[in-house]
Amino acid sequence: MRDLRDDSDPLPHYGVIASDNKVIKHGETREQLPLRTSALCFEIEAAGLMLDFPCIIIRGICDYADSHKNKAWQGYAALVAAAYTKELLEYIPVRQVSQEGLAVDMCKHHREKLAFVRTEKHNRCHQTFKTSxxxxxxxxxxxxxxxxxxxxxxxxxxxxxxxxxxxxxxxxxxxxxxxxxxxxxxxxxxxxxxxxxxxxxxxxx
Structure with a gap:
């Protein structure tokens, strides 16, 4: 159990956020992962997203990733993430934003780039696993x-x-x-x- 704080002001933490496709509900696993990855917290919604195009993931963390996991603070976490996103966008010049490409176009370019670097050997290996x-x-x-x-x-x-x-x-x-x-x-x-x-x-x- 964490120590009581003297005030309720936000306390920022900076570090690695681990992303995966599985929910953690085990306190011992939660404690072991930071020792190997230096991760401060975990999220699952953005898993694999940065593999398609370069982006910034903004998430709200709402529980302790253990057996007491619940949705009680999910609304608050979503509100904080939305507020931070709005604050961040106010620092980005409008002209710079207008010059950025759409996510769908960036994903398409990424797929085309991957297809270009594939060799015939890679394609044959890839098709070997296509059984349906x-x-x-x-x-x-x-x-x-x-x-x-x-x-x-x-x-x-x-x-x-x-x-x-x-x-x-x-x-x-x-x-x-x-x-x-x-x-x-x-x-x-x-x-x-x-x-x-x-x-x-x-x-x-």
Missing amino acids: PYEDIEYTCWLESSANDLLWVTADPGCGKSVLSRSLVEDFLKDSTSDVTVCYFFFKDSDKPDRLNKALCSVLH
């Missing part, structure tokens, strides 16, 4: 099906599942000229015991 033509089966079959099928979008945190789903619904499916009615819902898993009930309610709604 998922591009031709899952999405295309779902799109062309006349039955009441379900499209399941799944990936690691920070990979763009929500953005992809929103793009499908708003930019493509709603503009479709077919007579098919598209039903969709959004559900975010949580630590609360009624998460299955909420998921089913979302589907039924």
